[in-house]
Amino acid sequence: MSLTDASAPTTTRRLSTSKAMVEAIAAEMDRDQDVFVMGEDVGAYGGIFSSTTGLLDRFGPQRVVDTPISETAFIGAAIGAAVEGMRPIAELMFADFFGVCMDQIYNHMAKIHYESGGNVRVPIVLTTAVGGGYSDGAQHSQCLWGTFAHLPGMKVVVPSNPADAKGLMTSAIRDDNPVVYMFHKGIMGLPWMAKNPRSVGPVPEEDYEVPIGKAAIARPGTDVTVATLSLSVHHALDVADELAGDDIDCEVVDLRSLVPLDTDTILESVGRTGRLLVVDEDYRSFGVSGEIIARVAERDPGLLTAPPVRVAVPDVPIPYARGLEDAVLPTADRIRSAVFGVMGR
Amino acid sequence: MDTATRLDLYRMMVLIRTFEEAILREYHADKKPVFDIGAGAIPGEMHLSAGQEPVAAGVCAQLTSADAVTATHRPHHFAIAHGVDLxxxxxxxxxxxxxxxxxxxxxxxxxxxxxHFSCSGIIAEGYPPALGQALAFQRRGTDGVAVAVTGEGAANQGAFHESLNLAALWKLPVVFVVEDNEWGISVPRSASTCITSNADRAAAYGMPGRRVEDNSVEGVHQAAAEAVARARTGEGPSLLEVHTLRLWGHFEGDPQAYRHDLDGVPGRDPLPTYEQELRSAGVLDEAAVTSAAADASERVEDAIAFARRSPAPAPKEAADLVFA
Structure with a gap:
């Protein structure tokens, strides 16, 4: 089974994003003895953001492995295990920590397949928590997916909801390539953080894949395409619902993965609406928002009836104070203003 | 040590040296009169391993093709000794x-x-993947061993220390090998490292550490036997440092103006030294020396002819193989 549309789940069972992620991991661990989990606090704690809750009890310490705070060593070890045909899931607790282990990620995980002329595969899933909105400061709040997507050799998936979190995790584990699975803390459904209402949603019980590289139309509309990802999908949906009363019909495109990027779905949407707003919680310059606008411009700038607009984190570190952080994040207020702007209102 | 083993070690060292001399020849052949690193049939940086043959020959003699080796930016000797397709x-x-x-x-x-051979051009960063290969061997119940190689300059990198800790913590079947050729490009060991033997660092991670002096292939062979046996029987990792010799430059084109020990280098070449030792011991005679050289030359020239016959990859396929 494969889910290609956001509206596909027909189940009434509702799970949080974190539980949906864990369900996919558990099912794959049941199915394939080569799948195992390693990372900091993935065992008894169950993952700081509940990405591995219950797996230790179910699979034991041989397959759910707490590691030292030693990302270079354990992510490198995951890469070596993958080279030998195992299918590790390694967790980098925060994407912000990539600096201490980026050589393993970028020079090894991402390049071995190419350097080996395709003779060595590296089927690893690197899970990592991203995003801000809860005053965790400049070193624990970044998204950084643009950085990972910039570097060739890694698939990058960014689920926004429980059903996709499960299906994308299943696809990621089964993929023969390295997949960076970036989950936003704000959509995990954590009891200790302001919960987005859509962080709990319907999730089919059976195994299914959400194909990596296929965006979803999270909300169809005719006036403006809002291309976005992860938590920002929900802010965009909230604004879209609100603006429907102002006779502005937003189409929200949930990218779901950055590598590969589903350029066709973006172009088809822009072809229908003629207007493009990109909402991205990563930094503004040299990133996802610029890339998407460039792809539209490269293919057919005539699709656009108005200049494209982007809402992203201005090029500053994520501030601590609540008011300051809210000023730089892509909040509903900023998205709303941008929609009015692109609509010429 | 028995005669057959000594002959095997000698012949492996000859094969490696013959290969490196042939690559040296081919590398420079079309970079004259002006050296251009990006020109010629073999472009790019070229780090040759002449002088370090005893490390690879001694260690890999203890391995089978089911064992893993992760080598460095200077990988040819380990690749050849571990049986990579020449x-x-x-x-x-x-x-x-x-x-x-x-x-x-x-x-x-x-x-x-x-x-199970790979290498990394990033100093010390070949160690962590070796842990994972060892972990896979351990998980699957094989008695495979992963050998992780770096130079002495790498022993001051974080990846080196993280890897030693994790391997010891998880009792992984790893043998960490440090090739101390005394030079991190132009920086002598005395200017990079605060202790005289990196083998001492093993104590910090609760594993045995041993340093082999004099670039002795038989010393390496013996020390590696213990380390590999320890890994193979599930007792965990070991650290083995070998005091070896960088016979040539860091890379080809390195003028080595910084190197004040150059006059003494030829006299420390391990190949004639070992050959003389074996001759004196009655293990080698002129015929065996000639035959080792001829066999090595035939294999190496055959490999070079194969490479020259092989087509260059099509430029239009440059973007292929990024993903499986």
Whole structure:
């Protein structure tokens, strides 16, 4: 089974994003003895953001492995295990920590397949928590997916909801390539953080894949395409619902993965609406928002009836104070203003 | 040590040296009169391992093709000693389609999964993946061992220390090998490292550490036997440092103006030293020396001819093989 549309789940069972992620991991661990989990606090704690809750009890310490705070060593070890045909899931607790282990990620995980002329595969899933909105400061709040997507050799998936979190995790584990699975803390459904209402949603019980590289139309509309990802999908949906009363019909495109990027779905949407707003919680310059606008411009700038607009984190570190952080994040207020702007209102 | 083993070690050292001399010849042949690092049939940086043959020959004699080796930016000696396909390795150095990496890797990025061989051009960063290979062997209940190689300059990198800790913590079947050739490019060991033996660092991680002096292939062979046996029987990792010799420059084209020990280098060449030792012991005679050289030359020239026959990869395929 494969889910290609956001509206596909027909189940009434509702799970949080974190539980949906864990369900996919558990099912794959049941199915394939080569799948195992390693990372900091993935065992008894169950993952700081509940990405591995219950797996230790179910699979034991041989397959759910707490590691030292030693990302270079354990992510490198995951890469070596993958080279030998195992299918590790390694967790980098925060994407912000990539600096201490980026050589393993970028020079090894991402390049071995190419350097080996395709003779060595590296089927690893690197899970990592991203995003801000809860005053965790400049070193624990970044998204950084643009950085990972910039570097060739890694698939990058960014689920926004429980059903996709499960299906994308299943696809990621089964993929023969390295997949960076970036989950936003704000959509995990954590009891200790302001919960987005859509962080709990319907999730089919059976195994299914959400194909990596296929965006979803999270909300169809005719006036403006809002291309976005992860938590920002929900802010965009909230604004879209609100603006429907102002006779502005937003189409929200949930990218779901950055590598590969589903350029066709973006172009088809822009072809229908003629207007493009990109909402991205990563930094503004040299990133996802610029890339998407460039792809539209490269293919057919005539699709656009108005200049494209982007809402992203201005090029500053994520501030601590609540008011300051809210000023730089892509909040509903900023998205709303941008929609009015692109609509010429 | 028995005669057959000594002959094998000698012949392996001769094969490696013959290969490196042939690559040296081919590398420079079309870079004259003006040296251009990006020109010629073999372009790019070229780090040759002449002088370090005893380390690879001694260690790999204890391994089988089911064991893993992760080597460095200077990988040829370990690749050859571990049984990497010589034809395809040479073709990769020439950047041809029949190369191990179909021309995508180059001489610092040789991968031969048939013998679990890989290398990394980033100092010390070949250690962590070796842990994972060892972990896979351990999980699958094989008695496979992963050998992780770096130079002495790498022993001051974080990846080195993280790897030693994790391997010891998880009792992984790893043998950490440090090739101390005394030079991190132009920086002498005395200016980079606060202790005289990196083997002492093993104590900090609760594993045995041993340093082999004098670039002795038989010393390496014996020390590696203990370390590999320890790993194979589930007792965990060991650290083995070998005081070896960088006979040539850091890379080809390195003028080595910084190197004040050059006058003494030829006298420390391990190959004539070992040959003389074996002759004196009655293990080698003129016929055996001639035959080792002839056999090595035949294999190496055959591999170079294979590489030269192999086509260059099509430029339009440069973007292929990023993903499986």
């Amino acid at each position: 034809h395809r390795m040479t073709a990769e150095i020439f950047g041809r389609v029949d190369g191990l990496g179909k021309g995508r890797g180059g001489h610092m990025h040789l991968f031969d999964p048939d013998v």
